[in-house]
Amino acid sequence: MLYSCGVVYTLPTVTSSCRQFHTPLFKKHPIQLLPLKTLKPKFTCSASIDDAGPPRNWEKWLPKNLFSAEKVLKSISEATSSPICQFISSPITFLHTVDPRIKLAWLVVLVVLPARSHILMRFGLVAYLSLLSILILPRHVWMDQLGRVSLLSGILFIMLGLGADGAPPVVQLRTPPPSMMGLPSLPASLEGYSYIIMKLGPLQLTRKGLSVASTSASLTFSIFQSASLCLSTTTPEQLAFALQWYMRPLAYIGVPVAEVILTLLLSLRFINLVFDEVRVVALGIVSRRIYWEKFTALETIEVFFTYIRRIFNNIFSHAEQISQAMNVRGFRGDSNTHNIYFSSLSSNSMANILSIMCLVCLVGAAAVSDCFV
Amino acid sequence: MNITASLGTSAPHLPPLHSSPPLRPNGTESFAIEIQNVKFSVKTKQKKLVHILEDCSIQIPSGQFWMLLGPNGCGKSTLLKILAGLLSPTDGFMYVKKPKSFVFQNPDHQVVMPTVEADVAFGLGKYRFTPEQIRCRVAKALDAVGMYEYLRRPVQTLSGGQKQRVAIAGALAEECKVLLLDELTTFLDETDQIGVIKAVKKSLASSDDVTALWVTHRLEELEYADGAVYMEDGRVIMHGDASTIMEFIEDRKNSYIRKINA
Numbered sequence: 259m260l261y262s263c264g265v266v267y268t269l270p271t272v273t274s275s276c277r278q279f280h281t282p283l284f285k286k287h288p289i290q291l292l293p294l295k296t297l298k299p300k301f302t303c304s305a306s307i308d309d310a311g312p313p314r315n316w317e318k319w320l321p322k323n324l325f326s327a328e329k330v331l332k333s334i335s336e337a338t339s340s341p342i343c344q345f346i347s348s349p350i351t352f353l354h355t356v357d358p359r360i361k362l363a364w365l366v367v368l369v370v371l372p373a374r375s376h377i378l379m380r381f382g383l384v385a386y387l388s389l390l391s392i393l394i395l396p397r398h399v400w401m402d403q404l405g406r407v408s409l410l411s412g413i414l415f416i417m418l419g420l421g422a423d424g425a426p427p428v429v430q431l432r433t434p435p436p437s438m439m440g441l442p443s444l445p446a447s448l449e450g451y452s453y454i455i456m457k458l459g460p461l462q463l464t465r466k467g468l469s470v471a472s473t474s475a476s477l478t479f480s481i482f483q484s485a486s487l488c489l490s491t492t493t494p495e496q497l498a499f500a501l502q503w504y505m506r507p508l509a510y511i512g513v514p515v516a517e518v519i520l521t522l523l524l525s526l527r528f529i530n531l532v533f534d535e536v537r538v539v540a541l542g543i544v545s546r547r548i549y550w551e552k553f554t555a556l557e558t559i560e561v562f563f564t565y566i567r568r569i570f571n572n573i574f575s576h577a578e579q580i581s582q583a584m585n586v587r588g589f590r591g592d593s594n595t596h597n598i599y600f601s602s603l604s605s606n607s608m609a610n611i612l613s614i615m616c617l618v619c620l621v622g623a624a625a626v627s628d629c630f631v
Numbered sequence: 632m633n634i635t636a637s638l639g640t641s642a643p644h645l646p647p648l649h650s651s652p653p654l655r656p657n658g659t660e661s662f663a664i665e666i667q668n669v670k671f672s673v674k675t676k677q678k679k680l681v682h683i684l685e686d687c688s689i690q691i692p693s694g695q696f697w698m699l700l701g702p703n704g705c706g707k708s709t710l711l712k713i714l715a716g717l718l719s720p721t722d723g724f725m726y727v728k729k730p731k732s733f734v735f736q737n738p739d740h741q742v743v744m745p746t747v748e749a750d751v752a753f754g755l756g757k758y759r760f761t762p763e764q765i766r767c768r769v770a771k772a773l774d775a776v777g778m779y780e781y782l783r784r785p786v787q788t789l790s791g792g793q794k795q796r797v798a799i800a801g802a803l804a805e806e807c808k809v810l811l812l813d814e815l816t817t818f819l820d821e822t823d824q825i826g827v828i829k830a831v832k833k834s835l836a837s838s839d840d841v842t843a844l845w846v847t848h849r850l851e852e853l854e855y856a857d858g859a860v861y862m863e864d865g866r867v868i869m870h871g872d873a874s875t876i877m878e879f880i881e882d883r884k885n886s887y888i889r890k891i892n893a
């Protein structure tokens with residue numbers, strides 16, 4: 259109480275004394291500064307053809323602000339901190355309770371199958387994956403994921419389907435077409451087989467195009483969607499555990515499995531720190547309100563180099579501190595003797611059996627469909 | 632390795648001191664942390680010797696919750712790092728009970744695993760515990776800091792204060808004899824901060840013979856402490872029970888204000 263009174267009392271005297279000192283200075287300023295400003299050399303450049311009128315303002319036709327430094331930094335600083343696929347912890351679903359090793363096996367199968375099975379099988383897989391996502395994930399998550407993945411694979415499908423056989427066959431074939439070799443051309447199929455399925459002006463959808471397009475589109479879809487489905491129902495530690503289990507035989511031939519797994523986990527944590535750092539430093543530059551218009555291109559590039567240097571400095575200091583922290587927390591540099599606790603989430607044996615059975619059925623169906631075609 | 636000899640003569644380059652109790656000069660068992668005339672200096676790039684700590688002496692009885700106060704840059708973090716064994720003092724005597732754990736000022740440096748529960752359990756990796764034991768300890772530690780429902784959350788989705796609680800839980804899970812906590816309240820808001828202090832005090836009370844040293848800027852936290860140390864410019868100025876330190880700092884503040892006004 260006492261000192262607060264004192265502060266209030268002294269404040270006016272301090273400020274008034276400041277004003278006394280400053281008033282002469284303020285008066286001097288304009289007198290000193292004006293001549294300096296007027297003396298500043300000024301160059302103007304102009305070019306015109308004699309007989310033409312005033313030069314046309316062609317500059318405004320040039321694309322401007324296509325790549326402005328401020329825009330770039332601003333968009334970096336506004337990016338969300340969380341990466342796209344993240345573990346969803348709150349509603350524990352059926353997939354949460356499946357053993358991570360089975361999920362990893364599913365992932366591998368879903369990556370391999372679309373490439374080597376019948377076209378119906380491929381579309382069946384896509385439908386199955388979307389149905390599973392819709393059933394398991396919260397609404398806004400699956401809308402987001404499925405929307406993005408189907409856009410990507412849709413574009414792929416159209417481009418490849420129409421583009422695979424779009425070029426005339428003369429360019430593609432290594433052997434000359436039959437007409438040039440004097441051979442009679444092959445008779446048309448009797449059963450209504452036609453190589454070209456659909457024609458859209460100059461573009462054509464052929465059987466080859468359909469096969470290439472459906473393979474690559476459904477492969478893209480199943481890789482992305484199964485990965486995001488897996489990541490949103492499995493913690494990184496569980497995945498690391500499954501990976502360690504599968505990699506265990508490799509330890510006999512001298513692969514440092516424990517070290518690989520620990521490095522994987524640490525880098526998964528570290529990636530987020532890097533993203534944060536990139537964001538925070540960009541925010542630091544944006545919040546300085548630099549007049550980018552007054553910068554030359556070289557100066558802008560310099561600012562960017564400062565930005566990148568700053569990020570690297572910060573990341574290295576983070577890494578140093580983290581290694582210190584790991585030491586303090588009892589890590590002695592040997593990942594074989596330092597046990598990692600993977601997860602307290604125990605798997606449900608019913609869910610495990612069910613998912614293994616589904617996996618076996620799927621692989622069997624794929625093999626059968628392969629035989630019949 | 633003749634540690635005894637180097638300790639007795641207080642040689643300029645002491646090995647990292649984790650001495651055993653019989654070596655202590657006035658060896659009373661009741662102190663969990665005891666340092667005498669500890670000095671610390673670093674060489675700058677211009678080959679100049681900078682003294683960061685000078686003649687620091689502290690005695691903290693075991694089983695108590697103490698605070699370390701002082702203005703910015705007075706050497707609190709440095710002293711704590713010396714106590715934790717991260718830095719070795721240039722000179723002086725030091726004893727800290729073992730096992731001890733240290734929580735960093737910035738939780739992003741301390742939290743090393745992607746998921747909360749795995750991180751809290753990280754410090755337990757050096758012991759041979761069964762998964763069931765680890766699960767139990769993790770649950771207890773997270774419960775103590777009020778974060779049990781965040782068990783399986785990805786760490787990067789937590790706020791700064793929540794990360795700090797996770798870092799504390801990691802230290803608590805090890806059930807150490809000495810807890811060294813560096814300025815945890817920087818990321819916490821007013822209510823969060825008192826909550827964390829209470830959580831630490833609660834876990835001290837529940838397990839016997841645990842000592843904590845808490846670095847802070849905020850005077851209002853002093854009422855929760857059993858004792859406090861006040862530092863300035865790398866020296867320990869005052870050392871005693873919380874109310875004495877509180878009076879001392881208030882006194883200094885008043886005299887400082889009087890000096891300005893005069």
Ligand SMILES: Nc1ncnc2c1ncn2[C@@H]1O[C@H](COP(=O)(O)OP(=O)(O)OP(=O)(O)O)[C@@H](O)[C@H]1O
Pocket residue numbers: 673675681683701702703704705706707708709710814
């Ligand atoms: N490696 C170093 N080289 C040079 N000076 C250092 C080094 N480490 C610390 N210092 C100096 O030592 C002093 C004490 O630093 P320390 O981090 O211990 O302060 P602090 O009391 O923890 O401050 P704060 O309250 O801001 O956390 C500071 O003046 C700092 O500049």
Ligand SMILES: [Mg+2]
Pocket residue numbers: 707708709736813814
């Ligand atoms: Mg500090």
